[in-house]
Amino acid sequence: MSAPVWYELLHVDKNCGARYGILHTPHGDFETPMFMPVGTQATVKTLIPSEIKEVSQGLILGNTYHLWLQPGDELIKEFGGIRGCGARYGILHTPHGDFETPMFMPVGTQATVKTLIPSEIKEVSQGLILGNTYHLWLQPGDELIKEFGGIRGFMNWDGALLTDSGGFQVFSLSKMRKITEEGVEFRHPKNGSKLFLSPEKSIEIQNNLGADIIMSLDECAPFDSSYEYMKESVDRTIRWARRGWEYHPNKDTQALFGIVQGGKFKEMRKYCLEELMKTPFPGFSIGGLSVGESKEEMYDMLEYLSHYMPKDKPRYLMGVGSPDDLVMGSIYGIDMFDCVLPTRNARHGTAFTSEGKIQVKKATLFNDHGPLDKECDCVVCKTYSRAYLNHLIKSEEILGMRLITYHNLYFLKTLMKNVREAIKNDRLLEFRNEFFKKFGYKL
Numbered sequence: 397m398s399a400p401v402w403y404e405l406l407h408v409d410k411n412c413g414a415r416y417g418i419l420h421t422p423h424g425d426f427e428t429p430m431f432m433p434v435g436t437q438a439t440v441k442t443l444i445p446s447e448i449k450e451v452s453q454g455l456i457l458g459n460t461y462h463l464w465l466q467p468g469d470e471l472i473k474e475f476g477g478i479r480g481c482g483a484r485y486g487i488l489h490t491p492h493g494d495f496e497t498p499m500f501m502p503v504g505t506q507a508t509v510k511t512l513i514p515s516e517i518k519e520v521s522q523g524l525i526l527g528n529t530y531h532l533w534l535q536p537g538d539e540l541i542k543e544f545g546g547i548r549g550f551m552n553w554d555g556a557l558l559t560d561s562g563g564f565q566v567f568s569l570s571k572m573r574k575i576t577e578e579g580v581e582f583r584h585p586k587n588g589s590k591l592f593l594s595p596e597k598s599i600e601i602q603n604n605l606g607a608d609i610i611m612s613l614d615e616c617a618p619f620d621s622s623y624e625y626m627k628e629s630v631d632r633t634i635r636w637a638r639r640g641w642e643y644h645p646n647k648d649t650q651a652l653f654g655i656v657q658g659g660k661f662k663e664m665r666k667y668c669l670e671e672l673m674k675t676p677f678p679g680f681s682i683g684g685l686s687v688g689e690s691k692e693e694m695y696d697m698l699e700y701l702s703h704y705m706p707k708d709k710p711r712y713l714m715g716v717g718s719p720d721d722l723v724m725g726s727i728y729g730i731d732m733f734d735c736v737l738p739t740r741n742a743r744h745g746t747a748f749t750s751e752g753k754i755q756v757k758k759a760t761l762f763n764d765h766g767p768l769d770k771e772c773d774c775v776v777c778k779t780y781s782r783a784y785l786n787h788l789i790k791s792e793e794i795l796g797m798r799l800i801t802y803h804n805l806y807f808l809k810t811l812m813k814n815v816r817e818a819i820k821n822d823r824l825l826e827f828r829n830e831f832f833k834k835f836g837y838k839l
């Protein structure tokens with residue numbers, strides 16, 4: 397085993413003896429000679445980590461004397477050392493179960509996690525899933541669902557549930573929408589009738605749908621909106637969140653989260669969060685990310701926000717769930733994720749495996765007797781061959797979609813379990829490096 401830190405001499409200037417080399421460390425390799433900024437009190441004075449990254453090579457210095465005296469090395473250890481990557485392990489308590497976080501929540505848009513029955517959803521999730529307010533409001537209607545005891549009763553799901561506000565779909569799916577201070581008016585996509593969604597109406601529908609965790613109505617403005625438009629939109633989102641909170645009658649049984657918007661503008665995101673924190677929301681969501689911006693832009697924003705999000709409340713990153721984003725989001729202190737990706741990918745024949753994504757209908761799998769993922773212990777991988785799955789997907793058989801859906805969700809459940817174990821052992825960054833390398837992601 398090599399030393400954790402070692403130096404590799406690559407060149408010596410023949411005229412003066414100056415050395416060029418690489419210093420290898422567990423958290424990065426650095427060209428030398430190099431300058432290291434001093435972060436005496438575990439802060440490079442006035443700068444946040446994303447800025448320190450920009451102005452250094454990535455190796456900084458802390459002073460043992462100062463940190464030993466205050467706040468104390470024992471406390472710093474609890475945060476995973478001075479570096480403390482920001483990842484948190486915790487428990488989310490709900491009326492229908494307690495859940496270890498960080499966690500991934502499968503999406504059950506139409507009161508169904510497509511192709512699976514509730515007992516299967518239980519096997520491949522932690523027990524908390526998501527329903528979409530917009531779709532269920534339009535059909536079959538929240539009043540009907542209420543008669544069945546909410547979504548949980550309607551679909552026979554005895555686990556916990558989260559619903560979104562419906563806003564995202566109104567903004568992304570409906571043409572002919574008009575936003576006013578009161579709410580958003582739009583046309584029914586099928587019959588063209590006029591519909592109106594206000595902050596109060598969104599809460600009323602979500603009261604009827606009966607989820608444990610519900611969302612404030614927000615406007616998810618495009619990431620690259622102008623500063624002027626984004627400011628107007630964020631201010632409205634803040635006012636809508638307050639109106640929803642005032643209206644919400646079931647504060648004891650349904651936890652209402654506020655949603656942080658602000659597109660690419662960091663100061664505006666911080667402003668939105670700080671305004672929302674004036675209302676006692678039991679949790680906060682981050683919306684308007686993974687909407688077309690680069691992954692670097694998204695991670696940079698998460699890192700920035702991680703310094704301002706309250707420590708004692710859950711943080712939910714909405715609509716994000718590719719394996720790399722789950723690991724990176726966890727590093728930046730996100731507790732909850734949801735995404736249609738694993739289920740949608742599955743229906744198109746794409747499977748996650750420990751060695752990366754594969755197209756199940758790929759010709760080379762035609763006579764492959766092995767399991768989909770040899771490291772997975774799900775029932776699909778224990779029972780079926782790649783050859784059989786390849787045949788089902790090529791034949792567009794529903795069972796193929798079902799089996800890959802099951803495996804993909806199980807894969808993410810296992811990934812999050814490994815992420816939590818790594819956090820508990822203060823080694824999430826090392827886990828990220830190992831996982832990315834094996835899965836084929838660039839570090």
Ligand SMILES: [Zn+2]
Nearest residue numbers: 772774777803
């Ligand atoms: Zn599997």
